[in-house]
Amino acid sequence: MATLVTTPQLMVGEGWDSYRLLDSGHGRKWESFGPHRFIRPEPQAMWSPREDHWPADSEFIPGSDEDGGGRWTASPVLEGAGWPLSWDDASFTAQPTPFRHLQFFPDMAPVWEWMRAQLGDATEADTLNLFGYTGVGSLALSRHGRVTHVDASKKSVAQARENAALSGMDDRPIRWLVDDAAKFAAREVRRERRYDGIILDPPKFGRGPKNETWRLEDGLPDLLRDCRQLLDANSRFLFLTVYAVRMSSLSLAGLVNELFADLPGTVEHGDLAVQEMGEGARMLPTAIFARWSNSG
Ligand SMILES: C[S@@+](CC[C@H](N)C(=O)[O-])C[C@H]1O[C@@H](n2cnc3c(N)ncnc32)[C@H](O)[C@@H]1O
Numbered sequence: 001m002a003t004l005v006t007t008p009q010l011m012v013g014e015g016w017d018s019y020r021l022l023d024s025g026h027g028r029k030w031e032s033f034g035p036h037r038f039i040r041p042e043p044q045a046m047w048s049p050r051e052d053h054w055p056a057d058s059e060f061i062p063g064s065d066e067d068g069g070g071r072w073t074a075s076p077v078l079e080g081a082g083w084p085l086s087w088d089d090a091s092f093t094a095q096p097t098p099f100r101h102l103q104f105f106p107d108m109a110p111v112w113e114w115m116r117a118q119l120g121d122a123t124e125a126d127t128l129n130l131f132g133y134t135g136v137g138s139l140a141l142s143r144h145g146r147v148t149h150v151d152a153s154k155k156s157v158a159q160a161r162e163n164a165a166l167s168g169m170d171d172r173p174i175r176w177l178v179d180d181a182a183k184f185a186a187r188e189v190r191r192e193r194r195y196d197g198i199i200l201d202p203p204k205f206g207r208g209p210k211n212e213t214w215r216l217e218d219g220l221p222d223l224l225r226d227c228r229q230l231l232d233a234n235s236r237f238l239f240l241t242v243y244a245v246r247m248s249s250l251s252l253a254g255l256v257n258e259l260f261a262d263l264p265g266t267v268e269h270g271d272l273a274v275q276e277m278g279e280g281a282r283m284l285p286t287a288i289f290a291r292w293s294n295s296g
Contacts, residue, residue, distance in 0.1 A: 002260040002267050002292060008249055009270035011110040012283055018085035018094075019106035021274045024284050025049030030056065033094045033102050034085045036077050040100055041070075044285055050276075060100045072096050084166060087112065090139035092163040103159065104136050107274050107286040108201070111239055112140035115197060118237040118293050119144040125196040128188075128230065130181040130223075131206075135160025137199055138174055139167050145196075146173040152208045154178050180208025182219055185226040197237040198227050204245050216245055221255060228259045235263075236294055241272060243287035252290035265294030 015021060022030045022037070024045035031038055039059035057077045063069030072078055082095030087109060094102045115137075119125050125145035129138045133156050138149040151157050157178050164170045177184065181202065200223070206214040220242075227238055238260075240252060253269035260267060269290040273283040 002257060002263055002265045002294075004253060004257045005266060005268045006250075006253075009268050010283070011114065011270065011272050011289065013107055013109045013272075013274045015106075015274070015277060016087065016109070018087060019109070021276045021284060023049050023051045023054065023276060024282065029284065030054040031106075033106075034083060036083070036094075038096065038102070042284065047282065050278075050280055058096060060096070062100075070100065071098075086167075087136060088140070089143070089167065090136055090163070090169075091167040092134060092136050092139075093159070093166065103134050105133070105201075107272050108137060108241070110272065111199070111241065111289070112137060114291070115141060115199060115237060115239060116144070118197060122196070122236075125236070126194070127197040128195045128199070128227075130185065130198065130200040130227075131202050132156075132160065133201070135163050135176075137201075139164060139169055141197070141199075142169055142172045142174055146175075148175045148177065148195075150177045150179050150181050150184050152178065152180055152206060152212075152214075154209070178209050180210065180212045180214075182214065182223050182226075183208065183212065185223055185230065189226050189229045193230060194232055194235070195230050196235050197239075198230065199239045200227065201241045204243075216242065224255060224259055228263075231263070231292075233263055233294070238292040239289065240291065241287045241289045247288065249288035249290060252288060256290045256292055260292050263292070263294065265292055267292050 020032045025048045029042040037056045039056045041062045058072045058075035082093040085094045122144045127141045128148045132149040132151045138147045141147045204216050249269035257267045271285045272287040273285045
């Protein structure tokens with residue numbers, strides 16, 4: 001039976017050449033993405049900034065409605081086709097999007113490292129990345145074997161394939177699928193497939209390619225139940241992140257623990273955070289997570 005660790009854990013990203021959290025405060029954050037710097041809204045940064053002045057290529061000005069919307073201030077950097085960044089052996093293109101992201105989520109870096117640590121020296125593993133977006137997580141997993149990458153957005157999957165080519169990984173055994181994550185997982189259960197590891201990073205609300213509605217609070221229990229069916233006592237991990245939802249990581253852990261009751265291993269939960277650079281650095285929380293790991 002999986003053991004639940006009730007004390008919350010912190011997974012903190014300290015940044016690397018392609019991404020640093022330079023400063024934060026007064027509801028905003030200042031970050032570098034390789035050679036370019038940006039300011040974005042960050043409601044959780046309620047403290048005061050350490051620096052008085054934040055030189056930046058562009059700032060995202062949120063719209064009046066809290067749930068998205070807004071615009072980047074004019075900048076030549078918005079006109080181009082993006083610029084290359086990397087994390088370890090994965091390369092990808094960064095570019096500001098109308099959704100205030102830059103085509104990848106740098107706070108996931110400690111998760112990419114953690115998944116690799118769970119897989120150890122495996123090179124024949126089968127892993128699944130649901131809601132995989134532009135594929136950095138899939139590229140991080142691919143050194144361990146076959147990867148199935150699923151996302152509802154044709155554009156994101158096309159970008160993920162371009163990122164694979166940029167990384168020199170276009171010949172790797174990665175299945176790039178445009179599909180609804182919940183439907184795909186249910187289909188894989190019917191096919192009696194198994195995986196060594198699963199990562200899922202579901203949005204609060206989303207749509208499948210056939211306009212299927214995804215609502216986290218409604219869909220997560222069934223999706224996780226299917227994910228559990230796709231894993232067995234020899235599998236290594238499941239990693240779930242949730243953000244922008246009023247929910248505690250304890251609630252995710254309770255669900256994972258219930259569903260994984262008949263497997264060995266450990267269920268943990270907590271916050272993902274990014275640490276500022278330099279003196280007096282603070283930790284900015286970005287998401288909550290629950291994870292199951294099993295050393296086999
Ligand atoms: C936050 S992103 C995932 C980020 C990614 N894990 C990473 O680290 O780069 C959420 C993704 O979910 C996808 N999505 C939304 N609804 C979906 C659905 N029903 N089925 C599959 N993907 C969906 C979106 O297209 C988007 O790419």
